[in-house]
Each structure stands twice: as structure tokens, then as C-alpha cells.
Amino acid sequence: MHTLQDPEFGNKMVTLMAALVLVLQIAMVAQRWIVTNIRLFAAQSFLLAAIANTIAYYNHAPHIYVAAVLTLLAKGILVPIVLERLVARIEIRQEIEPIVNIPLSIVISGGLTLVGYVLAEPFYRPEEAPGAATLGHNALAVAISLFLIGFFMMINRRKALTQVLALLCLENGLFLAAISLTYGMPLIVELGVLFDVLVAVMVLGILVYRIRETFESMDVSRMRRLRG
Amino acid sequence: MIPVFLTAVVQLLLLLTVAPLVGGLIKTLKARLQVRRGPGILQPYRDLHKLFRKGMVLPETASWIFSATPYVVFSATAIAGLMIPMISAKAPLGLFGGVLAVVYLLGLGRFFLALAGLDTGSSFGGLGSSREMTIAALAEPAMMLAVFTVAIGANSTSLSEIARVATSTTWHFLAPAQMLAFAALFIVLIAETGRIPVDNPATHLELTMIHEAMILEYSGPYLGLIEWGASIKQLLLMTLLINAFLPFGLQSKWSLGGLAISLVYLLLKLLVLAVSIVLVETANAKMRFFRVPDLLAMAFTLAALGLVSTFLF
């Protein structure tokens, strides 16, 4: 059990899982099938909950467990189910070619990851409480990268549903940043944020459905009537 | 201390004998997964034996490149193979540049093969050559970056040095840099050995061929040499993947007892890797050619991230 108690091991596990989260995000950028995108998002949320649990364990911060479980339930299970049901109703499987072609978007995502690392640099202070507290550096860099890549995905995508997914990835990045910077925000704030995310997904889901009905397609580049 | 000459011979013999075995293993496993019986593990040996005894037909329009290519491919791959640490951390041959030399030797073989495809004057050969070059243009940088990631950890591009460092110090496979480089190199392995989802090694349709299209006009011993060279390349890349990232069981010196242990470990790890390749092949369909750059761009980005992460993590 000694390895399990060692914060170095925890650090390695968190780093590993953060790298996996990043790989999943880049895989989402590369994906063409909407259903696979949704499943990758679910896997990413699972990993985030696992990271939160690990950080909670090594820092003896029980309130993060609650946040982790809530994230798991809401973003790992509920939201993907809602979105997949929506896809089934809309009957669209594939994304048309994104605005920037895929190999270039992947390379741009790699570049954004580096930007995320540079931005996270000022927050890395190993001289403060060494060991458990630095658990967060890699996770914070990955969180900022997730944020930036989600932003890029939102601009890059044409289908309304994938834009919603990009927004959710943004939120994922924020969650990871919250966990790694401050071991989660006060519980009530976490609850508020989660509630907002859920309601937002519902609202956006309904909007996407109505858009599909109206425009016969989820292609947002067709919505061009309001100008000036 | 066994003289270097002997180690080279031993490794060469190992390469030549094990390479077709790995190919047969993969084919048979794939067949079994698809509920077929498969050709049997030793089938490639029988194929080679048959090919070397057959007569050859050469196209009239072909030049000396057509005849030279099988020899170039075979020898380049064999020399590159001598530089990879297979059963000992100290590879028999250590040319300047280490891993760069390996990449360029493989590149030399590919260059001649592409030329030979064009040389025959048939359009399918040209098709295969251009496709092969497209894939190579993306796969080679990814491979180099991935191996550099490991090289940085060992402060040298010599593969022997890399393997030695790997076996000696506390090597963490779980470091993200290693993982990313491993993932990138795995994708490159699939691309370079022409497996599904990049290329179908068993296809009969010329329009879906890449590697097969280039060697369509070859027959007899030339074909045998090229096929053997291809399987040596496959073994070489698999061994590189195994011994750079999972080097446990690799002995540092050349001693008889150590060699035997190394060999056993190597065969076991090759088996595991072959099984994963078979799983990947069976679970996926061949990608449209225009989608292959997506996959390779992913490999490239993973490798680049892995390389950069050695400085950051």
C-alpha cells in the first residue's frame, strides 16, 4: 500500500490521465462521426472524474469527491445520453468537412496545447508546499489547452450539435482547471455551474432540434438571413 | 567477449529466420479471428522457397533499376536491421547517426521501390508509388520525432545507447512523453508495414493497393527478395517499438545464457505486439486514401507533443 500513499505516484497517475484527456481531445478534433465524438466526450468526462478523485484522495479534500461524482453522473452519463438521443431523432451521423481540414486542425490543436503550457507557466510554483500541491501543474496546462482547443473547435465546426459539444469541452477544461488550481470551487458554486451546464444542454438540444426542423440541416453556415 | 563479426552474423540469421515467421503469425491469427483456418504459421517459408525456384519474367521496358531494386531493398533493410538492438542492448552495427541511419536506410529501400514501380511503365505501378510516397512524407517525420523523444531521454541517437539507458535506469513507461511517442510509433508501424487501416496486404484489387501495386510486375526470386525485405522491415520496426519502450528482458551484453533469455523475451513481446496488430486490423476497415493523412497527422502531432513534453513534464 505504500506506493498508493506516495504523492509521487499520485502525481504520475494524474499526469498520465491528463495526457490521456489531451489525446482524447485531439481525437475529438480529428473525428468525423458525431456519435463517436459524443462517446469520446463521455470517456473524457470519466477520466476527469477519475482525476478529480485522485486529487481528492491525495490532498484529503473530501468535497472534491462530491464534485467528481456529480461530474461523472452529469457529464459522463446524462449529457451523452441526451445528445445521442438527439442524434437519433435528427438522424444525422456524420459531420461534413470542417472549415479547416482535419490534418491542419490536428496540428493547430497541437500548437494550442503548447500555448496552454506557456499560459500555465506562471501558476507553477514548486516552492510552495511541495509534493501534493504540485499535483496540479500538468493538469492545469492540459485544462487551458482543452479550453483553447474547445474554442477552436467551436469556430471550426459547421454542425450545430458539434458546436454544442465544443462548448461542453470548454466546460470540461474549466472543470479540470478548477480541480487543479484550487481543488474545486466552493461546493455551491460547483453545483451552480453543473446545474447551468445541464440546463444549457437541454436548451441547446431543443434549439438544435428546432434548427434541424426549420433548416432541414444542422449546418449553421446556412443561417445567414440576419445581417447588418 | 564475442567478436563483433559473430554478433552481426547471429543477428542477421535471426532477422532472416524470424521475419517470415512473424508475417505468418499475423496472417494466421487474423484468419483465426475471422473464423477461418488460415494458411499456417510456416506458410511464408514455403512461399519463399517456391519463389526462389521459379523462373522470372521481366518487362521489356524496364531498366537496370528494376533489376537492382530487390537487392537494394533487401540489403538496406538487412543492414538497418543489424543496427537495431534485438537480443542484446548492444546492436552489432553502429553507423553514424544511429536511428537516423535506420530511417534513411529504410528510406533508401522505399525510394528504389517507388522508382521500380514507375520503371515498369504500368499505371498501377505509378499509382502505388505516388501513394507510397504520400504516406511516407507524413509517416517519416512522425517516426523520427517519436524516436527522438526516446533519444532525448538517453542523450544520444545511437540505438544501442538508448537501449542501454533503458535497461539500466528506472525507466518509466508511464511517463506521458513515452506513452505519446509509443502511440505515434504504433500508428507509424501500421502505416509503414502496410496494414489495415492504411493499406490492405491481402487485397487483389489494384485500385486499393499501395505496396502491392509497386511490386505488381515482380516475379520469381526478385519477388522473393522483395517480400523477404518487407517482412524484415516489419520485424525491424516491431523490434524498435518493443525494445525502445518496453526493454525489460533485454540483456546488455552478448553472452550465451543472456542471449537465450533475451530471445525468449523478444519472441514473447513480438507475439503480444502481433496480437495487437491483428486486433487493430480486424477491428477497422481500410480507410479511404484521402483519410490517411488525418491518421498520420494525428501520429505526427502525438509525436511532436511527446517530444515537447520531455521538456515540459
Next chain:
Amino acid sequence: MILALLLAVPLSACAACAVSAVSAVSRRRSVLEAVNVTAFAITFLLALAVASQVLRSGAISLWNGFLYADALSALVILLNAAVALVCSVYAVGYLREDQRLGALDGEVGSHGAEAKLRMYYSLTPLLVFSMLLVTLANNLGVMWAAIELTTLASVFLVTFYGKVTSLEAAWKYAMIGGVGLSMALFGTLLTYYAGHKFPGSEGVAGLNWSILVGQAAQLDKPSMRMAFILVLLGYGTKAGLAPMHTWKPDAYSEAPVPSAAILSVAVLNCAIYGLVRFYVLTSRCLGAQYPGSLLLLLGLFSMGIAVPFVLVQRNFRRMLAYSTIDQAGMMVTALGIGGKLAAFALMLHMTFHTVAKSLLFLSAGNIYQCFKTDLFLKLKGGVLKVLPITGAAFCLGTMAIVGLPPFSLFQSEFLMIRAAFGTAHFLVGALFILFGLGVFTGVTLHVSGMLLGTSEEPRAAWHPWRDTPIAILAVILIVIGFWLPADLLELIRRAAEVVSP
């Protein structure tokens, strides 16, 4: 106690209207209308009570500092409650007219007029509740959640008419708002991080504004720097600052007019409120120069962008939206100039803008319903003859909003310019005047074309529900140009002190 009541009233109105489908009696339109108007009337009275209590005894708080109301909150609550009341009275008449005209049947996915009315009357109190929560919440994270709730509650108000263009507007609104608010959340998180070193900062208190403001000087500087940029971009999106303003013209022209008025005035007030809270924290941590320059940049850019769009505008509701963007830019510029005078000017401007803009939107609604178009080309003029009271009110509102003396907005803008030149922001002052002139030209051109002249329509009758609020607002607009009640002036002054003591 008052604070809890203040929150509870609109929430219960929302719940009441939402479940009113239960019985046929409660489903009637008149019940929905009555519940709404009474609820907002009570809310307004409670807001007055809060304001007077804050004036008498300083900041009040409830539930261990969870709800907190100082002069700034009290002012914004008062303004928002007043707007909500006026708009609810107007909405009664407006929606009745819509139902009569058949505009509620919609093109796509029609729910039926009754269901739409129920949706409107449940979502509007929810929107007001969230706006009140924004101003009352002490915890910056809860404030963020409340602002997000305003976005979510108003999305379906934008799609109210179910037209193709409504969907497009709602999608832009939801997406741009979503991204902006994510940035604001990141900024809030960084603020929390900046303050987490202090004891007692775990748990809810770590994000409480009243506590953070006291420790502002010791907050972690690099984090606060990045936090302010993110919050500015985020809440700026909600306020409609350029370049994140593209959702505004669409949303305001597609939403039903009373909702557009609430969105344009009250939600804007909440967004500015959020910006002000963060500005105070940042300026005490990093000095006023850094946040000030960023605010000036965005504020002037917004004012600048409004000018060409107002000049070539073809639709008077979109023109009002660009005017709102311009006003938001003005308020943010005033915040950026800094100093006591500018802060006072900002609070005055917020008050005056509330009155003038709601007047404009409500009159525009009347015009739209009478002429059934919002394009200048099709209106061709004659509004003053057809709708004398509305036309006069629109004219008054326009003169006020472009800053003509003797109207109130002229005074607050003059104070802003004086503050700019007083603190050596000469370029700022010059650009302010220049952009103000540009907007003045554009708006006056279009509005005069619209109001003057003749029209074939017959003179419209007096509609009590719709015209009374407009008349009252017009009278208030004229009066506040010359005189403000002493208590209100004191409240404004105290609110300015929160910004710049």
C-alpha cells in the same frame, strides 16, 4: 429578510405561471397577466424598501453573507425592478394585441397561442429572479451562475415567435453567450485562486466579494491580471461590447418587445454590475491603470463600431440595439476613465439610460404593432400623426438617447467627458465626442424620417395597457432631466462610492 422575499416573489410567480396549465381556470390569460403584474408590483415595492434600508443603515446581508446588498446592488435592483414592472404592464397590452393579430401562431413548431403566453409569463419572472440574484449574490461564482441563468431563461423568449430568423438569433445568442460566459467562469476561477492563500477562504467565503474586496491588495497579481481579461471578455459579451456584440441586433429584433426591453436594459445593467464588481477588485489589486486601459479599449471600440451600423441601418429595432451597444460602450468607457466623477457619471448614466431605453423600446413596440413592419423603408414616415403619444415619446426618447440637452443623458455624458479631460484622457474625450456625434447623426436622420411626414394609416386609438407605461416613462424622462429625488441622488452617489471611494 427583505432580500429573501425579494428573491422569492418572482420565483413563485414563475412557478405559479408554469403550473397554471393544471386547471382551466388558472389557464386563462387574465390569471397569468394578473399574477405577473402583481408579482412585479410587489417586487418593485420590496426594491424600494431595500433601497431605503441600505440608505439608512449601509450594506445589508443575509444568510451569513450569502446575500449582500450595498448601495450599488440596491440601485441596480431598483432600476431592474422598475423596468420589470413597466414592461409587465406593457406586455399585457402587447401580447393581447399580438394574439388578436394572430402573430402568436407562429410558422414553425407552433405551440398554440395559449402555450406561448404561458411560456412568456413563466420565463419573464424567472429572468427577473435571476437578475435579482445577480445583484444580491455575494459569492462571485453564484453571481456567474445567475448571469448564465439569465441567458438560459431568455433564449426561449428570443424564439418566442418561432420564425426562422428567431431561431437563428437564438442560436447566435446562446452560442456567443455560452462561450463568453465560459470565459467569465474561468476568470472567476482565477479570482478564487488569487485569493485562496488567505485563511478562511475555503468554502463559500473564498469567493465572497465583500471579503475579497477587503483583501484585494494582497491578491495574487498575475492571476488577477489574467482573470480580469477573461471576465472583461466574458461579461462584456453579455453586455454587448464589440467585438462580441453580433448577437445583440438579432436577439433584440426577434424577441417580443417587452422582453427585448428587459434584455436591453435590465440585463445590460446586470452585466455592467458584474464588470464593476471585478473592476473594483482588480483596481485595488493592480492599480486602476491596467483595468482602466482595457475597459477604455473595449468601450471606445464599441462606441466606434456602433456608428457605421447606425448610419446604414434599415430596421429601427436593430438601430435601437446598436444604440444599446453604443451606450454600453459609453458606460464601460466611464468605468475605465476612473475617478470619482466618472464613477458618479456612470451611475447617473445607468439610471437615465434605463428610463430612456425602455421608453424607446416600448414605443418601438407600439409602432411595430401598428404598422406591422420595422423597416424604415416601409414606414415612410408619419408616425407622429398616426400615433401621437407614442410618436412623441419616441421622439423624446431619441433626443434623450443621443444626448441632446436638456435631457438627462446629456448631463451624464457631459460629466463623463469632463472626467475624461480632467484625468488627462484627452484622446478618450475626443473620441467620445466624435462617436457621439456619429450616432447622433445616424439616429436623428432615421428617426426624423420615420416620425415626420404623413401616412395613410388612420389615427390609432388610445390603448390603456400599452400607452400608459409609455406616457409615464415619458413624463419621468422629462422630469429627471431637471430634478431627481434626493434619496435617489444619494443612492447614486453611494453607489459611485463603491466603485471609487
